[in-house]
Every structure is written in structure tokens, then in C-alpha cells.
Amino acid sequence: MSVDVITCALRELRQNWRRTFAVVSGYAITVAFIIVLAAVLLYSRVVQDIVIGGTGTYFVTWLPACGDISSLTEKELADLAKGIIPAKCQEQCENCTGCNKKPYDILNEGFVVNTNTTRLLTIELAEKVARLDSLKNVSACLMFRFRDPTNNLIFTAAGVNPQDYAVVRNCVAAGDLVEGSYLDAAQPGKILVESGFAINNGLKPGMKFSIAEEEFEIAGLVRTGVRPLNPDIMMPFADAERAINKRIHNPLEKEANIILAVSHDATHHIKAMEDVKKLLKTDSLLTTGCYWPASEALGLSERMVWGFMLIVMLGSVMFAAKIQWSAVVERYRNLAILRAIGWSNRVIAWQLLCESLFQSVAGSLVGVLIGVVLITAVPVNSLLGVDAAMTGVLNPVLAIVVIAFAVLAGLLASLFPVLRMHARSPLDDLRRF
């Protein structure tokens, strides 16, 4: 290929500027369309993450209690307290460390998740869960149902690491505070009280509340809303551990009974839950239920966008092919003349490919520009009623891919008529046209 080829290609494009304009606009519109669609698609991902992240990329898991405690004999209960496991319980003991840590008041107190009783598990197991790729954050938590023997008040208390993201999403966040201040792991001895429980029992920030004969100061009241874990009292993990230890036969040794988890993102949510179930060999998961229809609805629209993009791309290839085809057909006579005066097929083929290349490159660059202007100028987010900024939707890699695709499609489309031209006899073309 030489300068002459490029000169000739440019002259051809200039002299047939109407056709050139049509082709370049065709490429530009197609590419702009794809860029905008892709941006909307990427944006829908962002929105999906926001929507699902806001309603449930987090969940709570635990190992359900073994057997039916009330069916054990006095002797079996006494043995259990010493760490002797009754035969009928043994097959359920995998991952459980809690047989010798049953509460003294086994009928009223115990390890629970909300209202269900659970086994204990090791913090080590929680760390194993945390290493799953599909999870973003994991926090081990203790939740225990206490009975205050002085007034028979039954309540649940959760021991958490308040700074953990999984706690914030699954149990309590600073944003849930209705009064007072939030938990601070560095300031033990303080608790949060769920506001409904507080009203029922006349509790206010600053007052004392007794748990296992220890006085705790109420730091604040919280309304935890739809979060999966809903204890009456929230306190630092170490405080809870100390309080619980007073009520069970043997002290906890790096143990918890609940794993709070947050999936990596909305698209990994289902996989994350499956991964955890497999690892723990449990079906016990608690999550707020609305993640599913949300992701389903958005997933459907995502498929539609992909399908639409595919159609647009196919359409653009066909458009390019049609244009390149007619550009060659209407020039059969001219090309025959040029071959008669000594132009080689190679030179002519290069020129045709050059023309196609120039048009597709120019067209797709303009298209990217139009796409970017459209994306920045049209407030898609406010049209959709989502107050998430449209960031991260202008992907340079995507733009390069789209340009490359358009150029490749153009070249492929022009290859066919070029090969046809090769097979034609210039004499026939001169006679016929």
C-alpha cells in the first residue's frame, strides 16, 4: 500500500461526498447508539447494586440447635454439661462446639437467632466463611436469650463488633439511632436498646440495664427496621461473651452462634448464599426477601439491552456491507477502465479497503463523541428517578471495543465486494456498463 492508494481513496471519498457522508453517519449513529445503550446497561448495573444492596445483599446464617433438648433425661442433661454428648445427638455434632456449654436455665435461656435456637460454632469457622470469594464482609456474632430471674423479663442480647460492615447491614447501624449515641468497641459497658423494647420497659439513654447481674449503661435507642437480626439489646462482643459465660456450664472459647454476612455484590448474592450453605452444611439462612424480584426485573432488562445491542450491531454490519457493496457495484465500469489502463487488482483492492477503513474509523470516532455528549447531556438518572450519579458508564475500553468492532465489520463488509471485483472481467464490465 502506498501514498498513491491513500490519495486515491481520499479523492474518491471527497468526490462522492454525499455517499461518504451517508456511510460515515451510518457508522456514527450505530456506534453512538451502542455507546449509549452500553452506558444505560452499565448504569442499570449500578442501580441494581444500589437497589439490591439497599434491600438485601446481606444475610444471616447459623447452625440450628441439635435434637430436642426437652427430650433429654436429667442424666443426659447433666452429662451434656460436662461435655458428654448423648448418643442420639452425635450425628449432628459436626461444626458444633456447644455441647458442654448449655445454659443452666436450659428451658428459658439459650443461643438463638431471633426466636430460633442455635448451636455454637467456632470463630475459626466464621473466618473460613469470610475467605469465600463471593463474600464482601463477615462478622461472627453472639445472640443469647436471657431471663432476668429478678423480674422474669425475657430478652435477647446480641454481642457484635459494631465497626464491622456485616453488622451494620445485618443488625444495627449508626443510622438506626433514634436517640443517644452508637456503640463504641473501645468503650465497653454500654449497650443499645431496640426502641420497641425500650418503650415497653420504660428505658431511656443514660439509664442502667441489668444483664446477668451486671449493670450496663444504655448508650442509645435504635430502630433496626427490616434488618434480619433483631435483638432487643446490642452490645460489644466481649461484653456479651462475659455476660453469657455467667449463664452457661462452661465458658465460651472463641465461639459464636451466628455469622453475619454481606455478599460481594448483587450479582454474587445468590452464589454467596449457596457457597455459605455448602460450607456450613446448613439450610439456615435469614435474609430480607426482596432482593430476588429486584434482580430478576433488572436482569431481564439487562438481557433486553444485550439483545438490542446485538441487533444494532448486526444491523450495522449489514448496513456497512450493503453500502460497500453498492459502492463497488456502481463503480464496476470505472474500475474496469482503471484496470484497462494498468491499475493492478491489488492496488484497487487496497483502495477499496482504505475507503472502508477511513469511513468506519471516522464514523465510529464521531459516534463515540455523540454518545459521550448524549450520556453527559441527558439526565438519564433523573429520568429513571434514581439519585445515583451516572459515573463509571463512560468506559474507554468499551469505546475502543465498539470502534474496533465497527472497523472490523466495515472491513469484512467490503472484503466481499472486493473479492467479487477480482473475479470480474474488465472487458465484460466495459461492454456491459
Added chain:
Amino acid sequence: MEPLLRVEKLSKSYHTRGHEIKVFTDVSFAVNTGELLLVTGRSGVGKSTLLGLLSGLDRASGGSIFFQEKEVTGLSLAELAELRASSIGMIFQNFNLIPGWTARENVEAVLMHRGISAAERQKRAVEILRELGLADRLENLPAELSVGQQQRVAIARTLVNDPVLILADEPTGDVDPETAGEIIELLLPRVKSGRAAMIVASHGLFDVKLATRVVCLKDGILSETAQ
């Protein structure tokens, strides 16, 4: 001495939809530089077909063509194109100018893709167009030129690469006798000065007295006619 062009037992037949059309067989002749060979014959006998074979735009069915002592029939398409670009000038009945290109661009096209600089191309095209009296029509499109002027652009295009062989297919077919005479007048000096040979295909209107030799194609056979 080997002639510029020697044709031996050349034959051509077309195969269309199953049956064969024999255009001519066993055509043999030779042309030397400085000669004008006139190929006569009624329309449809295969004169254009013969010129097509000589220019390398079409392939013979049999026989051989030797041009400048080289066998043309065995050359590749690219080599044939190169041969046309460097040594052969063609002129057609209906001019075959490219309608979107100016007179100068049409002439310059012959010099394209041959490593000749744009300035040199332009210089040579303008020079020959001037010689042919088209100095003030350089940047006009063919449609803006008279028939005679168009024919002169076509002649300029034929001569710009200094061809040693000029192939003219009914060069005077479509124009009035005066213009026809002018065309011959412009092309002939190249031949008479010994710079080129010329083969003219014509079905009758061409002035036989101008030709060095006249051959007649009839029923697929080429025969020499006495002048």
C-alpha cells in the same frame, strides 16, 4: 529481428451456459514498431476480443502472444497490469473516461501507482493535454467537454505513458469524419516516428490508406488483404 508483437495460432472461445462460442482460431500475425495494423471485419467477428487478448485483459483459449520477446500468455494478472501501465496505450470507441474525474485526473490516472511523484504526474499530464490543445480544459469534467475534446483527453491518456503499443478499438466509430481524421492525425505521428506500433480495430470507416497493413477477420479466420 524479433517483431514488437507476434501472435501465433491464437484462438478464443467463450463458454456460456453449456455451449461454446468459437470467436476465432489460428490467428497469427506480427507487428513492428512504426507499423499500423488495421484489423477490419464486420461487427461481431471478434475484433474487440482480439484487442482484449493483446492487452492482457482477457486470456486466450489457445496459441501465444509474444510482446517484446516475452510470452504474454503466461504472465500473472499483476504482471499483465504492469505491462499495460508501462507499455500499452488503449483507446476505446466511447472514450471510457471516468466521469467524476477532471481531464487532468483522467490522464494522470495512468501514471498512478507507479512510483511517480504527484508533481511529476501532474507535469506530464498537463504537458500532453497542452500539446493536444486542452490547456484551458485541464480541470473540466468529461461532461463539460465537447465530444472532440473528450476524444483528445482519451488520446492524451493513451499517450501519456509513452506506450510502445497502441491498441485502438473503433477509435473513429462514434465521431464525425472530421474529428475522426483529427484523432488519427494525433495518434499517427507516434507510429510514423518509430516510437510505437498501433493496432486499430475498425469495421470499415477507417481510412485504409493510413495503415501499413490491413488484415480482415471473417468467420473466425484472419486473412491478410492486399492493399
